[in-house]
Amino acid sequence: xxxxxxxxxxxxxxxxxxRTFFFDTSFELIPGRFVMVWIRGVDEIPMALxxxxxxxxxxxxxxxxxxFELEECDSFGIRGPYGTGFEIKNGSIMLIAGGVGAAPLAxxxxxxxxxxxxxTTLLGARTRDELLFRERFESVGELKxxxxxxxxxxxxxxxxxxxxxxxxxxxxCCGPEIMMKKVLDIVxxxxxxxxxxxxxxxGIGICGACCVxxxxxxxxxxxxxxxxxxxxxxxxxxxxxxxxxxxV
Amino acid sequence: MLxxxxxxxxxxxxxxxxxxxxxxxxxxxxxxxxxxxGAVVTKSIGLEPKSGHSNPSMVEVxxxxxxxxxxxxxxxxxFQDEIDTARKGSVPVIASIFGGxxxxxxxxxxxxxxxxxxxxxxxxxxxxxxTDIGTDPExxxxxxxxxxxxxxxxxxxxxxxxxxxxxxxxLAAQRGxxxxxxxxxxxxxxxxxxxxxxxxxxxxxxxxxxxAIKPVAIKCVFDLYEVLDIPVIGVxxxxxxRDAVEFIMAGARAVQIGSAxxxxxxxxxxxxxxxxxxxxxxxxxxxxxxxMAHEV
Numbered sequence: 198x199x200x201x202x203x204x205x206x207x208x209x210x211x212x213x214x215x216r217t218f219f220f221d222t223s224f225e226l227i228p229g230r231f232v233m234v235w236i237r238g239v240d241e242i243p244m245a246l247x248x249x250x251x252x253x254x255x256x257x258x259x260x261x262x263x264x265f266e267l268e269e270c271d272s273f274g275i276r277g278p279y280g281t282g283f284e285i286k287n288g289s290i291m292l293i294a295g296g297v298g299a300a301p302l303a304x305x306x307x308x309x310x311x312x313x314x315x316x317t318t319l320l321g322a323r324t325r326d327e328l329l330f331r332e333r334f335e336s337v338g339e340l341k342x343x344x345x346x347x348x349x350x351x352x353x354x355x356x357x358x359x360x361x362x363x364x365x366x367x368x369x370c371c372g373p374e375i376m377m378k379k380v381l382d383i384v385x386x387x388x389x390x391x392x393x394x395x396x397x398x399x400g401i402g403i404c405g406a407c408c409v410x411x412x413x414x415x416x417x418x419x420x421x422x423x424x425x426x427x428x429x430x431x432x433x434x435x436x437x438x439x440x441x442x443x444x445v
Numbered sequence: 446m447l448x449x450x451x452x453x454x455x456x457x458x459x460x461x462x463x464x465x466x467x468x469x470x471x472x473x474x475x476x477x478x479x480x481x482x483g484a485v486v487t488k489s490i491g492l493e494p495k496s497g498h499s500n501p502s503m504v505e506v507x508x509x510x511x512x513x514x515x516x517x518x519x520x521x522x523x524f525q526d527e528i529d530t531a532r533k534g535s536v537p538v539i540a541s542i543f544g545g546x547x548x549x550x551x552x553x554x555x556x557x558x559x560x561x562x563x564x565x566x567x568x569x570x571x572x573x574x575x576t577d578i579g580t581d582p583e584x585x586x587x588x589x590x591x592x593x594x595x596x597x598x599x600x601x602x603x604x605x606x607x608x609x610x611x612x613x614x615x616l617a618a619q620r621g622x623x624x625x626x627x628x629x630x631x632x633x634x635x636x637x638x639x640x641x642x643x644x645x646x647x648x649x650x651x652x653x654x655x656x657a658i659k660p661v662a663i664k665c666v667f668d669l670y671e672v673l674d675i676p677v678i679g680v681x682x683x684x685x686x687r688d689a690v691e692f693i694m695a696g697a698r699a700v701q702i703g704s705a706x707x708x709x710x711x712x713x714x715x716x717x718x719x720x721x722x723x724x725x726x727x728x729x730x731x732x733x734x735x736x737m738a739h740e741v
Contacts, residue, residue, distance in 0.1 A: 199645065240647070274640075403510070404466065413473070430472075438496040439497075
């Protein structure tokens with residue numbers, strides 16, 4: 198598909214570095230799937246839908262900075278959604294979110310909550326102000342917080358809230374790769390689903406730029422089971438935009 | 446039934462992975478080999494690491510895909526490991542390489558250990574590379590000759606359809622000593638966002654692949670078969686076994702599959718048995734159908 202033109206209807210400041218852009222078009226929201234967001238003349242980047250008609254973005258580079266220049270009534274292009282989403286499970290569920298990694302997990306929380314699952318969320322951020330979507334997680338279950346600077350909750354990484362004997366039917370995780378690797382080292386991999394971030398070019402499984410070993414993040418993922426990732430370079434190496442192998 | 450020898454390489458089947466598809470990591474090439482490809486071709490590799498054009502670098506259009514990746518690659522200095530990993534898939538690994546001059550091509554070819562080399566003189570959207578040189582028969586001959594002199598592995602030359610007469614570049618490659626030609630690379634194309642008038646690809650224009658270009662590719666293969674003594678490898682828009690048979694009938698000794706891999710990564714193992722069943726029913730061998738369209 199060619200990019201669909203969407204017009205911004207509302208911009209919400211979620212944290213000092215994260216904004217949600219609501220737009221005039223709704224997409225089928227299968228949590229974990231992503232869209233390619235085209236900021237015309239600048240770049241096109243992969244982004245999770247945080248609502249069926251919104252993306253939630255952290256300002257980290259040229260493309261997201263250009264996005265932050267946009268206001269209500271401005272437009273950008275979207276193609277997708279692409280990839281595989283989270284497989285929905287029931288029972289006792291743990292969500293582990295780091296930073297803007299909460300974006301795909303909040304709609305997931307709402308979806309599995311409506312199925313009657315018991316949800317515990319571990320939410321981490323650099324500071325208290327950067328905690329994303331805490332109300333959305335609080336409204337569907339228990340919320341535990343960790344901040345790098347100790348301004349709220351546990352002082353340290355979100356993984357410090359995690360205990361080896363966590364006994365949940367399913368764990369869903371999204372955040373910085375180092376954090377996800379730590380989670381994977383602690384939990385039972387076969388009962389864990391993780392959403393990966395990689396440099397994505399085509400978004401449709403053709404070019405191979407986003408491959409983690411032989412796995413296409415854009416098509417086979419971005420959500421993978423922990424036991425699949427355990428056998429790969431995940432958490433150790435990633436590819437830069439040239440395809441060079443670099444340390445995570 | 447489908448096995449063949451192509452420029453000295455033994456292939457279990459004539460279906461190869463095309464360059465630029467799933468070809469950056471050794472792991473992805475190995476996966477395609479394990480999915481039943483007869484051989485795999487790497488992403489085009491150059492002298493220095495290159496990040497390519499800005500996104501969007503690929504977009505699906507009505508009849509295929511437009512791309513302008515811009516030859517992103519980690520440089521040959523960082524690529525032998527990937528080839529070595531790809532070889533664990535137990536099929537020949539062909540290194541696609543590109544450069545601006547004959548010396549660059551031969552420097553890269555000398556430094557890499559691969560089962561064969563495919564010279565990319567046909568990328569339609571990288572300034573100073575690809576089509577910029579691949580439309581000039583003299584340059585194609587010089588580059589091919591330089592690489593042939595530098596290495597002993599088979600050398601294939603991938604041709605651009607963006608010329609008036611593809612036979613002249615094919616003949617130039619043959620004069621330069623090429624062991625085979627590969628036809629075709631993508632067809633120059635462009636798409637525009639009508640909301641704003643903005644060209645969609647980051648590079649503004651790019652190359653068209655997929656179903657739309659198959660008849661163009663069939664005609665190029667047909668024409669090359671008529672004039673060349675070396676084998677032609679067909680590529681462009683193959684998405685099922687019928688397409689593969691059609692290319693072989695046009696005169697392709699083997700074929701490469703690219704865009705269709707996105708939709709179906711198992712396409713190689715899907716095509717092989719269907720081709721075999723078809724040929725068995727017709728009581729034809731690969732040799733029988735090879736170039737058949739020229740005899741009827």
